[in-house]
Amino acid sequence: MADRDILVKVRNLYLEGRSDETWIPIINGASFDLRRGEVLGLIGESGAGKSTLGLAAMGFTRDGVRITSGKVLFDGVDLINASAAVKRELLGRRIAYVAQSAAASFNPAHKLIDQHTEAPVQHRVSSRIDSERDAMELYEKLRLPDPEHIGFRYPHQVSGGQLQRAMTAMAMSCRPDLIIFDEPTTALDVTTQIEVLASIRDIVSQFDTAAIYITHDLAVVAQMADRIKVMLKGDEVEESDTRTMLASPTQDYTKSLWAVRSFQRPQKPPPPAGAVPVVSVKNVTAAYGRVKVLHDITFDIHAGRTVAVVGESGSGKSTAARVITGLLPPLEGVVEFEGEPMPGDYRKRTKMQLRQAQMIYQMADTALNPRKTIGEIIGRPVEFYMGLKGQEKRERVKELLREIELEPDQFIDRLPSELSGGQKQRVGIARALAAEPKFIICDEVTSALDQLVAEGILRLLAKLQDELGLSYMFITHDLATVRSIADEVVVMKDGRVVEQGPKTEMFRPPHHPYTDLLLSSVPEMDPDWLTNLLAERGVDNIGDAAVGNM
Amino acid sequence: MIFESPYDNVFGDLIEAFGVFAVILAVLALFTFAGFLLRGIGSAFDSRGETFDEMPLFLASLLAVLIVASLTLLWSAFIGGRDTLRFLILLIAAIAAFGWLFRWAGQRLTNNAPRFRDMPYGVSFGYVLAAVVLIWSVWFYFQPVVTEQGTPRASVVFFRWAIQGLLIAAVLGTGFKELGKRVGPGWSRKLFRTMPLTASFGILVIIAYAIVAIFAPLIAPYGQEQVLGAANVVPGGNPALGGNPEFPLGTDQIGRDILSRLIYGAQNTVGIAFATTLLAFFIGASLGFLAATLGGWLDQLVSRAVDVLMAIPSLIFALLLMTIASVWAPRLGIPLTVFMVVIIAVIDSTRVYRLARAVGLNIVVMDYIEAAKLRGEGLTYLIFKEILPNATAPLLAEFGLRFCFVFLTIAALSFLGVGIQPPLADWGTMVRDMAAFINFAPFAPQAAITPLLAAGAIALLTVAVNFVVDWMLHKSSGLKE
Structure with missing residues (x-):
């Protein structure tokens, strides 16, 4: 292909980040070409430097990051040495950026359309009136509901998926040559994600815009990108076009990424008839204030088994966990533990009852007290429930650390901030184990983690279940996780249990229509998946629209 | 008519x-x-x-x-012939022109280095303005101290003192920082390396005040109540200007040594302020955390009570209560100072309460607090072991600021006559007693400095504490990111 078709040319780019008085390398010599109208997928774990590289491709670095050497040419313009004035002309007009969280990136004080028209008017691309008309057209192209009026709402008045699409429309407002998408769907539910993906893909091909699509989700990148570049800790691993990459990855690291979703444990035999479940939720109705969020839900969790509770955000799955732990006393119904009804309020439960049911949280960052060492965090329940002190306590903590596969002497005196995300989550598990419970609630424990790390956590949980005979209630919105670890599945929607049963049955048709929708919305590694799905469902019957039609 | x-x-x-x-x-x-x-x-x-x-x-x-x-x-x-105005307008126009010229020359000379290339006009204007101010300062500094008629030029005198003070502060701050970088354990050396100059100066001043306050009786040449021979000796120790080398900072109206009283004042004023702030924090922080953790009616009750207290202007409220206390104090046989400490502590604890509650509210929603609650932990454990360690940074920063305010309140009350009672030396009272001397400034700058000495002692400590607090706030906010 002719050289003039190359829009972005990145050569031997090295970046460093400031950390504690020294500069440490973030990107070690990245190079790539991006042609007009081409979509490049950047994937890697967190910390791989993919966001930094994406930003560097627009000649921008975050505070505390600097470009040490290399070249970034955008349409022949050297972006690294360009003056502020030159960059001002390019950024926003010819290069646009779509951030991960649209909710955090829109200014909550201005209407969508005011923010949309700002760039075109500022860059003198079009007048305010033309730009407004154009915004409405873009909203329509992105299949936002009521395109004539949605722009006159404030960011908090539209849903997350719509906001992400409005942000894409905003990036399109000057018809840029290049858009950088930084994990645009990571914060969304599967059913919402799919419509954003479809819209982005559509509009990018319609205007022949080049794009860099940054994500850690392989299945997503398979749908979006023409070429994929894999990053690991600032190094390039490999780069090739999507189909080649999916069919025959050459590097071991890429192969391991591809293999992550293969972890699956066999479903255990059903519990004997008449066995008393460890936890039994019976006809529970619960409300925040006057708003009822759970309607008459019933399910059992048997000894040594894993029950996955799935549903979108707002379906009441976390509220169910709050009712079981006693943080939210139910209005009606009862939670039984081994056949004995437990008081609805955790304050009225005995120390024994509290000890038996433990919880592992989604965000390990907020679940561990940042001012306490790992030894203190795990040691507290040991001391509190088991009455161990001094050397005995320390020994027990070390034992627990070994159980969660962390080197005890290395970790016991560290603070949570000195640990990686996966290690923090392991400490959270150890804290739950320290109470020697029979039942653990896992609230989205893997959703904030990279796939390889998440898989490690799932394997650990499975191992612990086999060794200690624990029962898990596994709250998640990720069906891949369900497939790998669950014995039974409970599907929730709008505070009701839609469907429940053993995993093998749940993944075999016929389904409840909502279960079907959830299952079919999970991206697959097949690059034609999205195209096929859209052909099957029709462009106007995906995501929110499909949920609404139900 | x-x-x-x-x-x-x-x-x-x-x-x-x-x-x-x-x-x-x-x-x-x-x-x-x-x-x-x-x-x-x-x-x-x-x-x-x-x-x-x-x-x-x-x-x-x-x-x-x-x-x-x-x-x-x-x-x-x-056209109207306003010469000063014309001069000002021409000056600004000249600076504006030179600002443009400066940037242009920079771009030419450095071959368009990013520093000059991306410099906004406002910044280059600022550089030129700063240069003009600097040149003017040097020129003004070397103006004669005495006019041709033989009268002193107070503006030049005070300007020189100010510049000298700033230079001494900068030298001391730098010296202290360099010392800290080289001496001490690894963590403190690292701390000094990353510390701004202002913070190291602030720490130095606070240490100096602490030493002076603790060892006041050893350092002070005379007693704080000791009436010596001459009254109204001018500071400076120069007999030609009415000074006396025995009293380097002069004496007050009844002949007490000002230097000694300043030193004892550090003990009285700073010591009492420190005790008051500690008490205010104890009351405010424990109530604030309690309200944040428990919420509900207790939170409502305490918060509304605090609102009521905060609605009354604090200084006037303190004055009112002190007036009542001054009647009670002799009757109950409790020193008035104790009343003052309690009154100021209670009034200031309302501010601490607000902060502690706000910080606490952000912490109690964390999952680790939920985990502790579900474990069955008691209130004391929650507050002191889970919440307090995470609230120390903002609370410490507030402690520094609050200390300044308490200190100023005590000085103000003493200035108004209901604070620390004579014959105890107190900086606020010293300012009040000698305030009239400030009128001598145009013709006897040396004499006019007397009230400024105590005021300067207050100002220096306040500034120093704020420097340190700013730095700590910056550090703690940086940690959060």
Whole structure:
């Protein structure tokens, strides 16, 4: 292909980040070409430097990051040495950026359309009136509901998926040559994600815009990108076009990424008839204030088994966990533990009852007290429930650390901030184990983690279940996780249990229509998946629209 | 006419009022019209047409007002003969021109280095302005201290003292920082390396104050109540100017050594302020955390009570309570100072309560607090082991600020006569006693400095504490990111 078709040319780019008085390398010599109208997928774990590289491709670095050497040419313009004035002309007009969280990136004080028209008017691309008309057209192209009026709402008045699409429309407002998408769907539910993906893909091909699509989700990148570049800790691993990459990855690291979703444990035999479940939720109705969020839900969790509770955000799955732990006393119904009804309020439960049911949280960052060492965090329940002190306590903590596969002497005196995300989550598990419970609630424990790390956590949980005979209630919105670890599945929607049963049955048709929708919305590694799905469902019957039609 | 009807003038007043009103209206209408005109001319001449087309009318009118005002200024400066004004306008114009020239020359000389290339005009204007101010300062510093008529020029004298003080502070701060970088354990050396100069100066001053306060009886040459021979000895120790080398900072109206009283004042004022702040924090922080953790009616009750206390102006409230306390104190046999400590602590604890509650509310929603609650932990454990360690950074920063305010309140109360009672030396009282000397400034700068010594001691500590607090706030906010 002719050289003039190359829009972005990145050569031997090295970046460093400031950390504690020294500069440490973030990107070690990245190079790539991006042609007009081409979509490049950047994937890697967190910390791989993919966001930094994406930003560097627009000649921008975050505070505390600097470009040490290399070249970034955008349409022949050297972006690294360009003056502020030159960059001002390019950024926003010819290069646009779509951030991960649209909710955090829109200014909550201005209407969508005011923010949309700002760039075109500022860059003198079009007048305010033309730009407004154009915004409405873009909203329509992105299949936002009521395109004539949605722009006159404030960011908090539209849903997350719509906001992400409005942000894409905003990036399109000057018809840029290049858009950088930084994990645009990571914060969304599967059913919402799919419509954003479809819209982005559509509009990018319609205007022949080049794009860099940054994500850690392989299945997503398979749908979006023409070429994929894999990053690991600032190094390039490999780069090739999507189909080649999916069919025959050459590097071991890429192969391991591809293999992550293969972890699956066999479903255990059903519990004997008449066995008393460890936890039994019976006809529970619960409300925040006057708003009822759970309607008459019933399910059992048997000894040594894993029950996955799935549903979108707002379906009441976390509220169910709050009712079981006693943080939210139910209005009606009862939670039984081994056949004995437990008081609805955790304050009225005995120390024994509290000890038996433990919880592992989604965000390990907020679940561990940042001012306490790992030894203190795990040691507290040991001391509190088991009455161990001094050397005995320390020994027990070390034992627990070994159980969660962390080197005890290395970790016991560290603070949570000195640990990686996966290690923090392991400490959270150890804290739950320290109470020697029979039942653990896992609230989205893997959703904030990279796939390889998440898989490690799932394997650990499975191992612990086999060794200690624990029962898990596994709250998640990720069906891949369900497939790998669950014995039974409970599907929730709008505070009701839609469907429940053993995993093998749940993944075999016929389904409840909502279960079907959830299952079919999970991206697959097949690059034609999205195209096929859209052909099957029709462009106007995906995501929110499909949920609404139900 | 025998009497004047009060109604006679009403009509006239109305006309007069209407007249004023009409003039205002006319001026407004005129400027609106001018704005309208300006916008019209603007959009006719502006090829791109965006700036003026979408300009609201009131902005255009404001612009018209600004243009008229600046024209008036120019007219009175250059035609009306206002020399100072003319000089100022020419100066600003010159700085503006040099600002542009500076950037242009920088770009030429450095071959368009990013530093000059991306420099906004405001910044280069700032550089030139700073250079002008610096040159002026040097020139002014070397002006003669005495006029040709033999009278002292107070402005030059005070300016010299200020510059000397700043230089000494900078030298001390740098020296202390360099010392800290080289001496001490690894963590403190690292701390000093990353510390700004202001913070190291602040720490140095706080240490110095602490040493002076603790060892006051050993350091002070005389007692704080000791009345020595001469009254009103001028500071400086120069007999030619009315000083006495035995009393380097002079004596007050009844002949007590000011240096000794300043040193003892550190003990009294700073010590009492420290105790008061500690008490305020104990009350405020424990109530605040309790309210944040428990919530519900207790939170409502305490918060509304705090609102009521905060609604009353604090200094006036303190004055009122101190007046009552001054009656009770002798009757109950408790020193008035104890009352003062408690009163100021209670009043200031309301501010601490607000902060502690706000910080606490952010912490209690964390999952680790939920985990601790579900474990069955008691309230004491929650507050002291889970919440407090995470709230120390903002609380420490607030402690520094609160200490300054308490300290100033004590000084103010003493200045008003209800604070620390004589003969105990106190900086606030010292300022009040010698405030009148400030009037000597134009002809006897040495004598005028007497009240400023105690005021300076207060100011220095306040500034030093704030330097340290700023740095700590910066650090703690950086950690959060």
